[in-house]
Amino acid sequence: MKKNIAVLCGGYSSEAEISMKTGRAVANWISEYEDYHPIVVEIRSDGWWAWIDGDRVAINRDDFSAGHVHFQAAVNAIHGTPGEDGKIAAYLELIHIPFTGCGSFASALTFDKGWCNSVLKQLEFKVAEHLIYTSSNPWTSEEVGSKLGWPVFVKPCRAGSSFGISKVDGPETYDKAIELARAEDQRMIIEKGLQGTEVTCGVYTYQGEIMAFPLTEIVSHNDYFDYAAKYLGQSEEITPARVSDALREEVQETARAVYANLELSGLCRIDFIIAQGAPHIIEVNTVPGLTNESIIPQQARCAGVRLSEVLIDQLEQVG
Numbered sequence: 001m002k003k004n005i006a007v008l009c010g011g012y013s014s015e016a017e018i019s020m021k022t023g024r025a026v027a028n029w030i031s032e033y034e035d036y037h038p039i040v041v042e043i044r045s046d047g048w049w050a051w052i053d054g055d056r057v058a059i060n061r062d063d064f065s066a067g068h069v070h071f072q073a074a075v076n077a078i079h080g081t082p083g084e085d086g087k088i089a090a091y092l093e094l095i096h097i098p099f100t101g102c103g104s105f106a107s108a109l110t111f112d113k114g115w116c117n118s119v120l121k122q123l124e125f126k127v128a129e130h131l132i133y134t135s136s137n138p139w140t141s142e143e144v145g146s147k148l149g150w151p152v153f154v155k156p157c158r159a160g161s162s163f164g165i166s167k168v169d170g171p172e173t174y175d176k177a178i179e180l181a182r183a184e185d186q187r188m189i190i191e192k193g194l195q196g197t198e199v200t201c202g203v204y205t206y207q208g209e210i211m212a213f214p215l216t217e218i219v220s221h222n223d224y225f226d227y228a229a230k231y232l233g234q235s236e237e238i239t240p241a242r243v244s245d246a247l248r249e250e251v252q253e254t255a256r257a258v259y260a261n262l263e264l265s266g267l268c269r270i271d272f273i274i275a276q277g278a279p280h281i282i283e284v285n286t287v288p289g290l291t292n293e294s295i296i297p298q299q300a301r302c303a304g305v306r307l308s309e310v311l312i313d314q315l316e317q318v319g
Helices: 016-030 087-094 104-111 113-122 141-147 171-182 227-231 245-261 295-303 307-318
Strands: 003-010 036-044 047-052 055-058 073-076 130-133 152-156 166-168 188-192 197-206 209-212 216-220 235-238 268-275 278-285
Touching: 003 016, 016 036, 016 307, 073 087, 073 307, 087 104, 104 113, 113 130, 113 188, 113 278, 141 171, 152 171, 166 171, 171 188, 197 245, 197 295, 197 307, 209 245, 216 295, 245 268, 245 278, 295 307
Parallel strands: 003 036, 003 073
Antiparallel strands: 036 047, 047 055, 130 188, 152 166, 152 188, 197 209, 197 216, 197 268, 216 235, 268 278
16 A cells, blocks of 8 residues: 655745745655655645645644545655744654654754854854844944954844845945844844855765765855845856865765754755855755755756655655
């Protein structure tokens, strides 16, 4: 009998439509294997529904069933909340539904850029110098300029897809950047602007071993890798990245070490800036995009890896 696999997508954030595309792509990959029956489950603030034979069936949240359909496992493809922040993982853990991807604690930690950077720094990974801005601990432009210099990046701590992010070249645009970030999250991180080559590395487990994909170099047509660069074609994504073998190996080894130290699982992506000859971690993504145009599928094609095999291996590992 086929196993019913819930592919969770949508979510409550600005990334919901992007997540739906990822979810449909994941369902297509899983459907290549006859032992598994993927079912797209749409998670929205006004309800949860499973798409079964073209019908929208409400999810019973008591046992995570949809009418007569019960799920043997789930794949988390929700960008933003409640997928990347650990809430959906905590729910699945409570009702004992196996799922691929990171657990609730690792998801919550990595989703908050401020807490994640603090932990990474404690673990002696290289990150940009930064300040945390909250209503009880605000930073003026004069203080930011004195402590970090210009430019800086102002980012909401708990948002993705570059929503709410601004590059600030001087004090005159600082307050506007704070307001833009505040629209996404009341907690913000202000990072020193590093100059260098931006690369990203997909990391995953396969048959119990932590693996790293080839690197992708990000060349934005804009000041940085913003929403338009990510989703509207205003960038070049070059796989494999044009870096030396030594740097490639250092980035991949760092990505694997982050994955192990933060106890990540499933498919993740770790973003870096190579500055002063060394990779600095920008962000840890525990639910990266997986459409054909997304970065990890590009890296998988470069490596000759079938993502369907990776997904099925992970489903088998969780039961």
